[in-house]
Amino acid sequence: MDQTAERSHESRREPVAIIGAGVMGETLVSGLLRSGRTPEQLLVSDRSAERLAALSKQYAVQVLSVADAVPQVTTVVLAVKPQDMGAVLETIRPHLQPGTLVVSIAAGITTAFLEERLPEGTPVARVMPNTPALVDEGMAAISGGTHCEAHHMWVAQDLMRSCGKVVTVPEEHQDAVTAISGSGPAYIFYVVEAMIEAGVLLGLPRGTSTELVVQTLYGAATMLKETGEHPTVLRERVSSPGGTTMSALRELDDHKVRAAFLTAMEAAARRSAELASGQA
Numbered sequence: 611m612d613q614t615a616e617r618s619h620e621s622r623r624e625p626v627a628i629i630g631a632g633v634m635g636e637t638l639v640s641g642l643l644r645s646g647r648t649p650e651q652l653l654v655s656d657r658s659a660e661r662l663a664a665l666s667k668q669y670a671v672q673v674l675s676v677a678d679a680v681p682q683v684t685t686v687v688l689a690v691k692p693q694d695m696g697a698v699l700e701t702i703r704p705h706l707q708p709g710t711l712v713v714s715i716a717a718g719i720t721t722a723f724l725e726e727r728l729p730e731g732t733p734v735a736r737v738m739p740n741t742p743a744l745v746d747e748g749m750a751a752i753s754g755g756t757h758c759e760a761h762h763m764w765v766a767q768d769l770m771r772s773c774g775k776v777v778t779v780p781e782e783h784q785d786a787v788t789a790i791s792g793s794g795p796a797y798i799f800y801v802v803e804a805m806i807e808a809g810v811l812l813g814l815p816r817g818t819s820t821e822l823v824v825q826t827l828y829g830a831a832t833m834l835k836e837t838g839e840h841p842t843v844l845r846e847r848v849s850s851p852g853g854t855t856m857s858a859l860r861e862l863d864d865h866k867v868r869a870a871f872l873t874a875m876e877a878a879a880r881r882s883a884e885l886a887s888g889q890a
């Protein structure tokens with residue numbers, strides 16, 4: 611889209627309803643506010659009055675029932691657990707204005723699942739974001755449904771761009787995306803926990819170990835992003851012949867850590883595919 615068209619779209623940014631004010635709902639609210647939306651443009655709904663009171667207090671957004679929020683907007687974001695999606699779709703259905711875009715960020719929930727439960731012709735988009743959106747370093751992948759036209763995709767991309775990077779993917783890739791970037795931050799935190807523990811085992815104070823690991827992760831991620839070099843090349847540069855790194859990497863290979871990552875992410879993708887079929 612050229613810059614003039616983009617500016618004209620931006621000038622027409624309309625209020626958005628966010629249903630589900632948990633971890634990701636709040637992450638999205640905070641990102642949209644940081645990127646210049648006003649609290650009046652964000653209508654938030656949740657079944658927990660406590661969550662709504664917390665968001666209203668912290669962000670001054672409008673907190674409303676689904677019946678009050680949905681008719682006022684042209685975009686509804688569904689940020690509830692996949693297991694709650696059927697019930698939420700039933701609740702929003704009678705209140706949707708014709709043409710309102712419905713964006714789901716739920717793992718596993720397909721555009722077909724959404725379309726079957728919404729009025730005929732409703733534009734829907736399936737999005738997989740991740741928690742680094744909280745620090746504007748999110749990664750979101752978007753797939754449009756049958757009635758999602760270019761301007762609907764633009765709206766969905768614009769929402770997610772408020773807190774990170776956005777790509778468009780064919781929907782058949784969404785379970786893999788969920789396994790890699792959706793759940794991905796958890797694997798990284800898991801590795802970080804293990805490395806901090808290793809530092810403590812080797813006698814470092816916990817605070818020192820944590821600082822060393824966090825900065826090493828940040829530095830390595832920055833190298834990957836800024837140099838564009840392949841991770842194998844970067845790893846080889848750390849691995850001096852006959853040195854310490856090769857001793858450690860050999861142990862990781864002996865313990866089949868690479869294979870464990872592959873099977874772990876296969877399990878996550880499988881779970882994502884199961885979630886749309888309502889398996890608890």
Ligand SMILES: NC(=O)C1=CN([C@@H]2O[C@H](COP(=O)(O)OP(=O)(O)OC[C@H]3O[C@@H](n4cnc5c(N)ncnc54)[C@H](OP(=O)(O)O)[C@@H]3O)[C@@H](O)[C@H]2O)C=CC1
Pocket residue numbers: 629630631632633634635655656657658661689690691692694697698701715716717738739740741792793
């Ligand atoms: N957390 C993550 O890293 C990521 C999560 N996602 C997806 O985002 C979605 C939300 O996840 P997350 O934020 O972690 O989950 P949370 O449980 O933190 O948030 C979901 C919120 O929705 C509320 N809710 C449930 N049913 C309804 C309803 N009928 N009407 C209104 N509100 C309702 C829940 O209330 P209650 O607490 O009472 O159940 C809860 O406050 C999930 O589908 C998940 O797959 C996607 C990418 C990353």
Ligand SMILES: O=C(O)[C@@H]1CCC=N1
Pocket residue numbers: 717788792793
């Ligand atoms: O664990 C989950 O199911 C969600 C989806 C991706 C990250 N968290």
